[in-house]
Amino acid sequence: MADPCASEGGLRRAARVILLDPADRVLLMHGFEPGDPSLTWWFTPGGGLEGGESWEEAARRELAEETGITDIELGPVLWTRTCSFPFDGRRWDQDERYYLARTEQTPAWTGGETELERRSVTGLRWWTCEELFAARETVYPTRLAELLRTLLDEGPPSTPVLLETERA
Template identity: 90%
Template sequence: MADPGPPGPGLRRAARVILLDPADRVLLMHGYEPADPAVTWWFTPGGGLEGDESWEEAARRELAEETGITQIELGPVLWLRTCSFPFDGRHWEQDERYYLARTEQTPAWTGGGTELERRSITGLRWWTCAELLAARETVYPTRLAELLRTLLDEGPPNTPVLLETERA
């Protein structure tokens, strides 16, 4: 894949993982706003790049820290997304790359690698595409059910798909 270049000024670079098990279920994390635990959502494992690590290194590290899963086949970048959202009293601007990965390993909620994760994540769950399509809960990225259905039906795209910017 050709590198799309550096993120814009002030953008946090984040590697996210679309982790599939042998039954094609996707692993999501359940999070909440620390100031208001009633505001919840589901999201993919992943997080910000540290130092000079690569996107792939960050994807592997974040997945291991957040789920305990280290035995993966890391595939291509599926999607690119820019998002903007308030969380824990600050505003976040992110440049995200979503990697496909597969595993046969069972996750274990590690409690999170950071203090913020321990204050804002309650656990993990495998979701089928049908469950995502029927979900009434908030899931990020917002079109994940549709994107997952396309991925499972057609396989990974030849080049990463640029998703619409999400702003909250």
């Protein structure tokens, strides 16, 4: 069956969110491989576009579904990338856009709307840039600490930055 979130090139279109709180901490989700819970990582909220929704609509919907956070100021696209990774017995090929968003709503929960989310996400955490640089765990995108430091120091880029392709 074809992926309903795939674009014409076969890539799944995914809107991701760099959500910052008033202290400039970024919200990340803790996930794991359902078939091997010892394989864990941290990642940004977000997911595939559904139906005819826009990238921005998908970013807002995914953030609300995955974290319960709905009171956000959605900003510009910061970064774009293509990635490919194995997860839950299949390969995912994605065209991703990372949106900047800010919120005052720091309590969050991992309700997860889909069955896959419920069996592959264990929690949420607000991270400072310094904590990301010191992290020994895997974080996606892999250069998030450096990218966040640049964002906080220089502000959003005038046009989205194309990140290197990641393939796991």
